[in-house]
Amino acid sequence: VDRNLNLIEEIKRLKKEKNAVILGHFYITGDLQDISDYTGDSLGLAQKAANTDADIIVFLGVHFMAETAKILNPNKKVIIPDLKASCSLAESAPKNKFAAFKAKYPDHKVISYINCTADIKTLSDVICTSSNAEAIVNSFPKEQPLIFAPDKNLGNYINSVTGRDMVLWDGACMVHEKYSLEKILKLKEENPGASIIAHPECEKPILIVADFVGSTTALLKHVEKSEKQTFIVVTESGILHQMGKDNPEKTLIPAPPNDSTCACNDCAYMKLNTMEKLFLCLEHEQPELHLAQEQIEQARKPIEKMLEISA
Numbered sequence: 001v002d003r004n005l006n007l008i009e010e011i012k013r014l015k016k017e018k019n020a021v022i023l024g025h026f027y028i029t030g031d032l033q034d035i036s037d038y039t040g041d042s043l044g045l046a047q048k049a050a051n052t053d054a055d056i057i058v059f060l061g062v063h064f065m066a067e068t069a070k071i072l073n074p075n076k077k078v079i080i081p082d083l084k085a086s087c088s089l090a091e092s093a094p095k096n097k098f099a100a101f102k103a104k105y106p107d108h109k110v111i112s113y114i115n116c117t118a119d120i121k122t123l124s125d126v127i128c129t130s131s132n133a134e135a136i137v138n139s140f141p142k143e144q145p146l147i148f149a150p151d152k153n154l155g156n157y158i159n160s161v162t163g164r165d166m167v168l169w170d171g172a173c174m175v176h177e178k179y180s181l182e183k184i185l186k187l188k189e190e191n192p193g194a195s196i197i198a199h200p201e202c203e204k205p206i207l208i209v210a211d212f213v214g215s216t217t218a219l220l221k222h223v224e225k226s227e228k229q230t231f232i233v234v235t236e237s238g239i240l241h242q243m244g245k246d247n248p249e250k251t252l253i254p255a256p257p258n259d260s261t262c263a264c265n266d267c268a269y270m271k272l273n274t275m276e277k278l279f280l281c282l283e284h285e286q287p288e289l290h291l292a293q294e295q296i297e298q299a300r301k302p303i304e305k306m307l308e309i310s311a
């Protein structure tokens with residue numbers, strides 16, 4: 001504990017000295033969320049990154065999020081505690097395979113979920129996150145054929161709410177695919193008054209039984225304003241930290257993964273971020289994220305288009 005307290009003091013000192021800002025996603029551990037200057041969902045974090053006047057951005061999340069921050073701030077230093085913090089969705093779409101897939105649909109526009117590499121962003125017309133996907137899709141005329149990548153679950157969900165028939169890339173989040181409908185229904189049986197809330201990266205059968213579907217920020221807002229007392233939370237367990245802080249009187253039940261007796265479902269990539277690594281990263285200003293100038297220029301357009309639509 002002492003070591004952590006010292007680290008926290010050191011991190012605060014370095015942050016000030018270097019004019020650095022710490023941006024953290026809701027899936028990192030609670031101690032790291034608490035030391036972040038801003039926590040948010042992917043859209044909020046991208047919006048914050050677009051407007052910061054810090055010299056250094058420290059990203060506590062995963063690689064594609066830090067890439068987005070770098071694309072929006074080519075002249076700033078973007079650092080990340082562990083470069084191995086990837087994402088199964090981003091990894092599901094390698095550039096060459098995606099380019100070949102896209103070539104099969106020359107009339108289609110490409111909407112890519114922000115959980116993709118900078119390379120995929122360069123091949124996209126517009127980016128979306130789970131909080132603005134519906135609005136981004138609806139910004140295209142009904143007759144415009146669309147490709148949605150890389151998350152087939154979010155794509156399927158948006159197809160169902162918009163009545164579209166977007167062509168979907170076959171990618172998924174390894175964390176959200178792990179939920180078991182059976183275990184969720186059992187929890188509901190044991191807690192009949194509970195509300196099931198889920199992230200749209202979950203598979204269809206789960207989204208069908210969910211009482212509310214939304215991004216991490218949308219889930220937090222929903223629990224805060226809901227009259228319900230008990231929630232079965234079907235998303236990565238890091239969110240319980242903020243949800244618990246906002247709603248100390250409510251009961252939050254994490255949905256368990258299907259493959260173990262563990263109650264929590266963690267994103268191993270998000271959990272690569274630790275206090276120790278954050279301290280080292282701030283002190284040495286590395287690992288630093290680098291992208292090619294051309295890649296930045298091409299990937300910036302679809303991100304800016306998203307920010308414009310979501311302003």
Ligand code: 13P
Pocket residue numbers: 026040041042043087115129130131173199201214215216217
């Ligand atoms: P949001 O915070 O945008 O809902 O994204 C969830 C996620 O899986 C990030 O990787």
Ligand code: SF4
Pocket residue numbers: 027062086087088089090115173174175176201236267268269270
């Ligand atoms: Fe990627 Fe899923 Fe982890 Fe989010 S929770 S970073 S989508 S692997």
